[in-house]
Amino acid sequence: MASSPLVDPHATQAHHRALAHQFDSLDQQKESSTLGMWLFLVTEIMFFGGLFTAYVIYRTLYPQAFALASHTLNVPLGGANTAILIGSSLTMVLAIWAAQVNWRKGIALFLLATIALGATFLGIKSVEYREKFETHHVPGPSFHFVPESEHVKVTDPQLERHASIFFSLYFIMTGLHALHMIIGIGILAVLTVLAWKGKYDSEYHNPLEMTGLYWHFVDIVWIFLFPLLYLLGAHAR
Amino acid sequence: MNTTAAAPPVTTTAETAFRRPNYLNAAYGVRSWLLTRDHKRIAILYLISVTTFFAIGSLFALLIRLELLTPEGDLFQPDTYNRLFTMHGVVMVFFFLIPAIPAVLGNFLVPLMIGAKDLAFPKLNLASWYVYNLGGIFTLWAIIHGGVDTGWTFYTPFSTHYSNTYVIATALGIFINGFSTIFTGLNFIVTIHRMRAPGLTWFRLPLFIWATYATSVIIVLGTPVIAITLLLVAVEKTFHLGIFDPALGGDPVLFQHMFWFYSHPAVYIMILPAMGVESELIAAFARKRIVGYKVVAFASIAIAVLGFLVWGHHMFVAGESIYAATIFSVLSMLVAIPSAVKVFNWTATLYQGSISFQTPMLYALGFIGLFTLGGLTGVMVATLGFDVHVHDTYFVVAHFHYIMVGGTIMGYLGGLHYWWPKISGKLYPAFLSKLAALLVFVGFNLTFFPQFILGYLGMPRRYWSYPPEFQVLNVLSTAGASILGVGYLLPLCYFIWSMRYGKDSGDNPWGAVGLEWDTTSPPPTENFYTTPVVTHGPYEYNREEVHNRMSQEVTLG
Numbered sequence A: 001m002a003s004s005p006l007v008d009p010h011a012t013q014a015h016h017r018a019l020a021h022q023f024d025s026l027d028q029q030k031e032s033s034t035l036g037m038w039l040f041l042v043t044e045i046m047f048f049g050g051l052f053t054a055y056v057i058y059r060t061l062y063p064q065a066f067a068l069a070s071h072t073l074n075v076p077l078g079g080a081n082t083a084i085l086i087g088s089s090l091t092m093v094l095a096i097w098a099a100q101v102n103w104r105k106g107i108a109l110f111l112l113a114t115i116a117l118g119a120t121f122l123g124i125k126s127v128e129y130r131e132k133f134e135t136h137h138v139p140g141p142s143f144h145f146v147p148e149s150e151h152v153k154v155t156d157p158q159l160e161r162h163a164s165i166f167f168s169l170y171f172i173m174t175g176l177h178a179l180h181m182i183i184g185i186g187i188l189a190v191l192t193v194l195a196w197k198g199k200y201d202s203e204y205h206n207p208l209e210m211t212g213l214y215w216h217f218v219d220i221v222w223i224f225l226f227p228l229l230y231l232l233g234a235h236a237r
Numbered sequence B: 001m002n003t004t005a006a007a008p009p010v011t012t013t014a015e016t017a018f019r020r021p022n023y024l025n026a027a028y029g030v031r032s033w034l035l036t037r038d039h040k041r042i043a044i045l046y047l048i049s050v051t052t053f054f055a056i057g058s059l060f061a062l063l064i065r066l067e068l069l070t071p072e073g074d075l076f077q078p079d080t081y082n083r084l085f086t087m088h089g090v091v092m093v094f095f096f097l098i099p100a101i102p103a104v105l106g107n108f109l110v111p112l113m114i115g116a117k118d119l120a121f122p123k124l125n126l127a128s129w130y131v132y133n134l135g136g137i138f139t140l141w142a143i144i145h146g147g148v149d150t151g152w153t154f155y156t157p158f159s160t161h162y163s164n165t166y167v168i169a170t171a172l173g174i175f176i177n178g179f180s181t182i183f184t185g186l187n188f189i190v191t192i193h194r195m196r197a198p199g200l201t202w203f204r205l206p207l208f209i210w211a212t213y214a215t216s217v218i219i220v221l222g223t224p225v226i227a228i229t230l231l232l233v234a235v236e237k238t239f240h241l242g243i244f245d246p247a248l249g250g251d252p253v254l255f256q257h258m259f260w261f262y263s264h265p266a267v268y269i270m271i272l273p274a275m276g277v278e279s280e281l282i283a284a285f286a287r288k289r290i291v292g293y294k295v296v297a298f299a300s301i302a303i304a305v306l307g308f309l310v311w312g313h314h315m316f317v318a319g320e321s322i323y324a325a326t327i328f329s330v331l332s333m334l335v336a337i338p339s340a341v342k343v344f345n346w347t348a349t350l351y352q353g354s355i356s357f358q359t360p361m362l363y364a365l366g367f368i369g370l371f372t373l374g375g376l377t378g379v380m381v382a383t384l385g386f387d388v389h390v391h392d393t394y395f396v397v398a399h400f401h402y403i404m405v406g407g408t409i410m411g412y413l414g415g416l417h418y419w420w421p422k423i424s425g426k427l428y429p430a431f432l433s434k435l436a437a438l439l440v441f442v443g444f445n446l447t448f449f450p451q452f453i454l455g456y457l458g459m460p461r462r463y464w465s466y467p468p469e470f471q472v473l474n475v476l477s478t479a480g481a482s483i484l485g486v487g488y489l490l491p492l493c494y495f496i497w498s499m500r501y502g503k504d505s506g507d508n509p510w511g512a513v514g515l516e517w518d519t520t521s522p523p524p525t526e527n528f529y530t531t532p533v534v535t536h537g538p539y540e541y542n543r544e545e546v547h548n549r550m551s552q553e554v555t556l557g
């Protein structure tokens, strides 16, 4: 053990108010939280991956029931929601851009826009859910499914059971996605308040970027859900 | 390890040891513990929680072994017995074996071993402990209200449609607990990537860090899958859906695929950290570098990767296609290669080492023997034809206990004994601890070796009674379990005793190398007095070699 004076290569930046004690520099802190966020998104991919696997397997096992059941979904509403979510990702990016150019009120405004678009998505989703309740397409005791197809018109108990698996997966997948949206909106609300107070600027806006990654991920999940649930086999309608 | 960390005088006497500021005397009171963000204190919190759950799980094991003392089911109703082995499995797997080494030793050591002040996300680390306990409370609630009887595997449709026990509460407990594991694994990966001390390159990392890294990768990739699987079970049971119920068109084997996609790699979440501990112990008590360091490091990664490709070996008799089963069988056998590489490298390290039989070393040597037996029987059960014969018998039970108890718990206890002076600054009684290590080894073998024979002879697992001809071996097993129990109680007693009455250990009682031994024991809150600078690899016990290499580097530079 030689005791020589130490120069820590990481400790070159001046101490920033947002720098946590375990880090040597804001750069290291930012790299760490970015890596952490990506790892979290990996866990999310595996989480939804399990559901997508189940969906693909049952879709392959029961192609007819799944196609017929998916025809009852409201494509225009689902399509509108897709556009709304992509728009919300744009406003999220604009909020980060506003931080980069030091337009502090702009951050809060774009975050508010993101929240509004997210809430609109949830509103439309709840309209779709209500439709499912009214048509008895919610799995459970009162579940009832008569396909609106030219080929099959009578109630077929086996087809009905398989369709019920489709709707089970539909509600679980879109429900978990909506839950992620709700959590995201909660985080965005906190960020909006903090942004309004001027906590973020071009030097420090890491929380915005991390939340942005999360928000885009939730967006991408929907971009997979929409064609899988609504559009597959739509030409056979 | 040769670092330039300038520490206060390293000589320690009884009086000075605890006057020095350290993480234990940095603050007092319950609040300072419950709100701490210090990874070392969180490790202690985890130690307490994990020990509690180990005690609960052991209690179930004790009751199981008592019932199996006689062929007749005379102590419990069959229903009760089903709940006992289920709760034993659930508590031990999810609340002890998986978190034990990562959350206790990993939490304590990862920042110390890489020269960091803390983990990358200290608040997340504390949150993980709270989440772990929240999951534990759900599970305890289920236990108190009567438990679960599905087996720790929750096979559908029994778990979702027929079992009238507390499946949902237990599944939610495990679901919640999964988040705590994910928080820990994510924290480790980021910390190992971004917080290493200057000069600490990947191939200068201790093998415990490599093993922890590989474990964390499995945790991050696997745990979300068990989370969604158990969530589906809970949802199916609550709303009477048919995702896994064949009567409603669902596929119960899909559940098994999803369950084992996580639960096979989970075995490596348990054993890889123990292998990491093993490497540290062997190097320290043979006073040698681990032979083939890089190979051992990559073997951890290889096990993590292969571990995700073998889950189908749990469904050889569940209607899996013969082609899939053959591939899964071959892939399962491949796992033996990196595992054997490790065992060979440890034994090669022992060769011509200056071995000292300190207590941690006894556990390390025990680990090699027990893990080898567990691993070899693993190749046996991976063999398609043999597995059909011993499937769902005590042979399988013995096999996985040799890995989980003989491997993981030996590694965990060995590691606790090795780093206890680092954690507490105290020494435990040498003779008593060696006796305990011996009791654990003997008790373990007496408990589980007879189960290999029982299983081979055809005794099925999960029954509360058995034909009388199996009694002798079962009595041996129960006798062994009592010895094992004493072996586990002793460390608990003398560790607690040592905190108050133990002799001060000094900073480095083993004369071991490694960044964690370069700071004081117990370490200060920020671990090091100045950020260490690392100039060479781990386990440089051969000083001359260190010198040669350093002068070589100078000449090359």
Ligand SMILES: [Cu+2]
Binding pocket: B263, B264, B310, B311, B313, B314
């Ligand atoms: Cu397995």
